[in-house]
Structure formats: structure tokens, C-alpha cells
Amino acid sequence: MKSKETKITLSEGTSWFWKFLDWLVVSVAVFRSVELPAIVALKFLQSAPLLVLSVNLTTSLLLIFDILLRFQRPVSTARGTLHGKQARLHYLETYFFWDLIGSLPWGFISNLFLPQGVWSEPISFLCLFRLARVVVFSKDFVRTPSRFFIARRLTVFLLWITLVIHLLACGWIAVDGVTHGLTAGHTYIRALYWSVTTVSTTGFGDITPKTEPQMIYTMLAMILGAGLYATVVANVASLISRSDSARAAFDSKIERLNTLMKYKNMPDSLQKQILGYHEYLWQTGLGHDHDDLLGDLSPGLRRSVGLFLNRHILEQIPMLRGAETPVLHRLISGLTSVVYTPGDTIIHHGEPGSAMYLINRGEVEVVDPKQGVVATLGEGEYFGELALLDPDRPRLADVRAKTFCALSLIDRETFSLVLEQFPDFAAHVRKVAATRIAESDLRAGQV
Ligand code: CMP
Numbered sequence: 001m002k003s004k005e006t007k008i009t010l011s012e013g014t015s016w017f018w019k020f021l022d023w024l025v026v027s028v029a030v031f032r033s034v035e036l037p038a039i040v041a042l043k044f045l046q047s048a049p050l051l052v053l054s055v056n057l058t059t060s061l062l063l064i065f066d067i068l069l070r071f072q073r074p075v076s077t078a079r080g081t082l083h084g085k086q087a088r089l090h091y092l093e094t095y096f097f098w099d100l101i102g103s104l105p106w107g108f109i110s111n112l113f114l115p116q117g118v119w120s121e122p123i124s125f126l127c128l129f130r131l132a133r134v135v136v137f138s139k140d141f142v143r144t145p146s147r148f149f150i151a152r153r154l155t156v157f158l159l160w161i162t163l164v165i166h167l168l169a170c171g172w173i174a175v176d177g178v179t180h181g182l183t184a185g186h187t188y189i190r191a192l193y194w195s196v197t198t199v200s201t202t203g204f205g206d207i208t209p210k211t212e213p214q215m216i217y218t219m220l221a222m223i224l225g226a227g228l229y230a231t232v233v234a235n236v237a238s239l240i241s242r243s244d245s246a247r248a249a250f251d252s253k254i255e256r257l258n259t260l261m262k263y264k265n266m267p268d269s270l271q272k273q274i275l276g277y278h279e280y281l282w283q284t285g286l287g288h289d290h291d292d293l294l295g296d297l298s299p300g301l302r303r304s305v306g307l308f309l310n311r312h313i314l315e316q317i318p319m320l321r322g323a324e325t326p327v328l329h330r331l332i333s334g335l336t337s338v339v340y341t342p343g344d345t346i347i348h349h350g351e352p353g354s355a356m357y358l359i360n361r362g363e364v365e366v367v368d369p370k371q372g373v374v375a376t377l378g379e380g381e382y383f384g385e386l387a388l389l390d391p392d393r394p395r396l397a398d399v400r401a402k403t404f405c406a407l408s409l410i411d412r413e414t415f416s417l418v419l420e421q422f423p424d425f426a427a428h429v430r431k432v433a434a435t436r437i438a439e440s441d442l443r444a445g446q447v
Helices: 002-006 015-042 049-070 084-093 096-103 106-112 122-143 149-176 184-199 212-242 245-263 268-284 290-294 299-309 311-316 325-333 412-421 423-446
Strands: 075-077 080-082 335-340 345-347 355-361 364-368 372-377 398-401 405-411
Touching: 015 049, 015 122, 015 149, 015 184, 049 096, 049 106, 075 084, 080 084, 084 096, 096 122, 106 122, 122 149, 149 184, 149 212, 184 212, 245 268, 268 335, 299 311, 299 325, 311 325, 311 355, 325 335, 325 412, 335 355, 355 412, 405 412, 412 423
Parallel strands: none
Antiparallel strands: 075 080, 335 405, 345 398, 355 405, 364 372, 364 398
């Protein structure tokens, strides 16, 4: 059992190798899908048969090597990772056929073994079957969690559009023929120009179909182009608008807020304060509505996310380190984030207390009603604990936000749990409390 647990599987141990192979195979598959139609359309086979056939054979061998390796390779499915026989069966049932047909050196086979005729060239287009693997790879590439997911989507999108434009251009050369007196490169550039103007529905009309096959081909390309163009515009627009959806949502909130404040004739200073508060939330990332986004996660995942998002709070109190995970979960579920603007009174002297505060960012001033500011507390420090340690004691002082403050509010129940679970922390809190009370008594004596 133990050896089974410690054994490193091929997927874990050499995942960089599989990743490299995937990139290589996809690049080769795309290369073949670009190269082959160009060779057929521009009749490269006749001009450099040795080079064309050796490239065809080499790339085929690499793709066949990938098929052999796939039989050894664990595969991730929605049901989990499959190994050994199960993985092989899965491959045989899914992409084996596509991979095999798409990997054989069709150009080489047709040239050497098949009778030369009308089918000898088109048969090499079977290499396009390998694009099935590129489709799977693109989907995985886009779905892999990444900060650059929009860039990834655009890259994949552009790859496919470019491939379609290239294939259409090669098709145009095939029906139009290589223009007399022009080199292959110039012919290709003209065809590419025709393809782009047709697909983008621009159609300047300087390259027009003359024969019937050209007209039919142009009509088909225009129909395809109209659909493709609509998809491109819609996708790119949606990707660009989503590239900063959080900022867009924030701007729209501020816009609505501005309208409301003007409509209600709020004083300028209050409007400024409200806008300043939102700007602070935006800049510190405290304004993101996590609940909305994470609400439908499973309870276990939600707890892990909570632990991760609040890790900085736990890091601020060294005495809480090393706590058991269930205690940390319980502690975190008892924390509430609150933000105060400069000048806000967080605690009022003489009132009963039901919560204490941990300062995550900013500074507060402890204000004695008679003596003024008696202490300034900053990041990592806490206040409001005295009224919790002794429920009969009202708040000893005012506490006022000196700057914008991001605080974690800890309710009475959670505070009791923390004291119970962390004796070191409890001793520290009691010692600090004794000093604060002594200082307060001293001040009262002085007055
Ligand atoms: P509490 O009395 O609940 O509410 C006011 C808080 O101000 C108090 O708890 C302490 O956390 C804090 N406080 C009071 N006096 C001092 C002091 N001298 N130094 C630092 N903090 C204080």
C-alpha cells in the first residue's frame, strides 16, 4: 500500500516531457496542414520532390512516434486519470483513428505506391485529420487556469482564422491556377489578398472570378466568410469588453452612484467621501464581491478559498500559527471584513462592546474623551478586546480611523474560541489588556 502511494506515475514524473511532446506534435500537425495545401496548390512537388517527400516522411514519423507513446501515457478524463489498459482502450475509442490517418506519409505513399492519377494529390489532404488533436489541444490550452486567459483565447482564435484564410487562399490558387509569369510567392500573396478581402467581406473587386469553377468557389468562400467574419467580430468584441469586466462593473457602479448623489442633492464633501471610499475599495481589491463569485462552490472548496483569502490575517498574528485546520476554518468563518474612511468613529467610549477589531491596513487613534489621543495603532495590532474580556466593562475609549482602514471584525463567540484554543495568544492579550487598563486608570487618576 505504502509503495503504491509513493510511486511516481509517468504523468507526474515526466509531465514536462508530455507537455513538450504535445506542443511539438501540435506544431507539426499545424505545419503539415499549412504546408501540404500550399505544396499541392503551388505544385512544389514537381519542382522539389526530394525535399517535399523527405519533410513529409520526417513529420509523419514524428507523429507516428507520438501515437506509440500515447499507448504508454496516462490520460485525464472527466472520470479521473486512466492508466495502463484503460488508458489504451480510451485512446483506441477516441482519437486513435484520427491520429493514425492524419499521421501517415500520404504524399510519400501516393507518390511511390499509388498509381498517379486524379486522386494521387488530394489523398495527401488526409493529413488534416491530425487537426482533431489540435482542436483538443486548443480547448485544453484555453481552459487551463491562467491570468492570460484572454490572450490565450485570442491566440487560438487567430490561429484557426489564419488557417482558414490560408486554406481558402490555396483553394483559390488551385481553381485560379498559378498566374503566368509570377513566382510562387507572388501568386500566394495575391491569393492571400483575395482570401482576406473575401472573408472580411470587403471584396475590392480587383481580383474577380472569371471561370465557372472560380465563381462557385468564390460564392462558397463568401458564404463561409460572412459567417466567419461575424464570429470574429463578435468574439473579439466580447473578449475585449471582458478583458476588464471588473473595472467596467466598478465604473458602472460609480456612474449609478454619481447619478443618485446628484439626484438626492448630497453635499459635495459627502459625495467626495463616498467616491473616495469606493476608490479605496477598488485600489485595495477589497470591493470585489467574492460571495457572488464563490457562492456556488462546494462547502469544502469554499472553506479552502476562505483560508487562502484570509491567510494574511493569520500571518499577522504569529501566535495563531500552527493551529489545526478546523480551528482556523472556525476562526475565519467568524471574521467579517470592514472598511472605515478617515475620521470615522469605530468604537464609542462608554458603549457596551460586542466585537473586537484586527487592523489589516491603515491606522486608528485611541481617543480618551478627556485627554485626547492616547495611542495610535497600526497594521497587525488590535483593539476593542477589553469589553470582550470583561462583559461588564463598557468601552474604555473612542477609537477613530486616522486613515482609510481595512479591519477584520471578530465577534464575541469567535474571540472566546481563539482564547480557548491559543493559550499563548490569550496570555498575550491579557497582558496587553492589563497595561491598557492600567494606563487608563492612571489617566483617570491624573484628571
Ligand atoms: P475597549 O475598551 O473594548 O474599546 C476601546 C479600545 O481602545 C479598548 O478596548 C482597547 O483595545 C483600546 N485602548 C484603550 N486604551 C488604550 C491604550 N492606552 N493603548 C492602546 N489601546 C487602548
